Amino acid sequence: xxxxxxxxxxxxxxxxxxxxxxxxxxxxxxxxxxxxxxxxxxxxxxxxxxxxxxxxxxxxxxxxxxxxxxxxxxxxxxxxxxxxxxxxxxxxxxxxxxxxxxxxxxxxxxxxxxxxxxxxxxxxxxxxxxxxxxxxxxxxxxxxxxxxxxxxxxxxxxxxxxxxxxxxxxxxxxxxxxxxxxxxxxxxxxxxxxxxxxxxxx
Ligand code: GLN
Numbered sequence: 001x002x003x004x005x006x007x008x009x010x011x012x013x014x015x016x017x018x019x020x021x022x023x024x025x026x027x028x029x030x031x032x033x034x035x036x037x038x039x040x041x042x043x044x045x046x047x048x049x050x051x052x053x054x055x056x057x058x059x060x061x062x063x064x065x066x067x068x069x070x071x072x073x074x075x076x077x078x079x080x081x082x083x084x085x086x087x088x089x090x091x092x093x094x095x096x097x098x099x100x101x102x103x104x105x106x107x108x109x110x111x112x113x114x115x116x117x118x119x120x121x122x123x124x125x126x127x128x129x130x131x132x133x134x135x136x137x138x139x140x141x142x143x144x145x146x147x148x149x150x151x152x153x154x155x156x157x158x159x160x161x162x163x164x165x166x167x168x169x170x171x172x173x174x175x176x177x178x179x180x181x182x183x184x185x186x187x188x189x190x191x192x193x194x195x196x197x198x199x200x201x202x
Contacts, residue, residue: 014064016053
């Protein structure tokens with residue numbers, strides 16, 4: 001069992017279900033802090049971008065001067081985006097009438113809300129391929145984005161009905177689903193153990 005107490009995980013807390021991520025980090029004994037301004041990025045080891053409304057989060061990123069600081073952070077530090085968070089990490093958004101401006105930290109293209117609207121939201125159990133092992137995790141798809149293009153070199157860690165729903169490259173991980181709504185911390189634990197390995201081994 002890893003000891004997470006040396007970690008501080010930032011959670012982008014502009015809009016969305018950031019409190020759910022905090023609850024899960026509390027469950028694992030990792031410290032967390034909310035990121036609302038550029039200065040809040042200074043003392044964190046990794047960042048979670050939560051689910052919510054990517055249009056609103058994108059606007060607030062600009063309003064609070066966070067765009068460049070977030071891109072700089074993501075050039076070397078671990079970031080995990082869930083749902084709207086995945087949209088914000090992507091390269092390009094299909095039919096982007098709402099003009100969401102992605103951070104372009106992960107070379108995938110996205111279609112928003114493409115698993116159906118609120119009434120078609122669903123929960124399922126996914127098999128994640130984590131470090132070569134198959135691991136089960138609960139997953140909630142809520143107006144979830146679909147990945148329309150994946151660049152070479154981006155790894156697929158889980159699929160749902162043959163579509164990639166969990167991907168990663170280097171220090172960036174993105175899931176079209178939420179795992180933070182329940183107490184299943186499987187994927188959060190993987191994120192911490194896999195991407196923050198240097199800090200955990202100190
Ligand atoms: N469809 C939402 C968006 O485009 C994302 C939904 C979610 O984060 N659960 O922002």
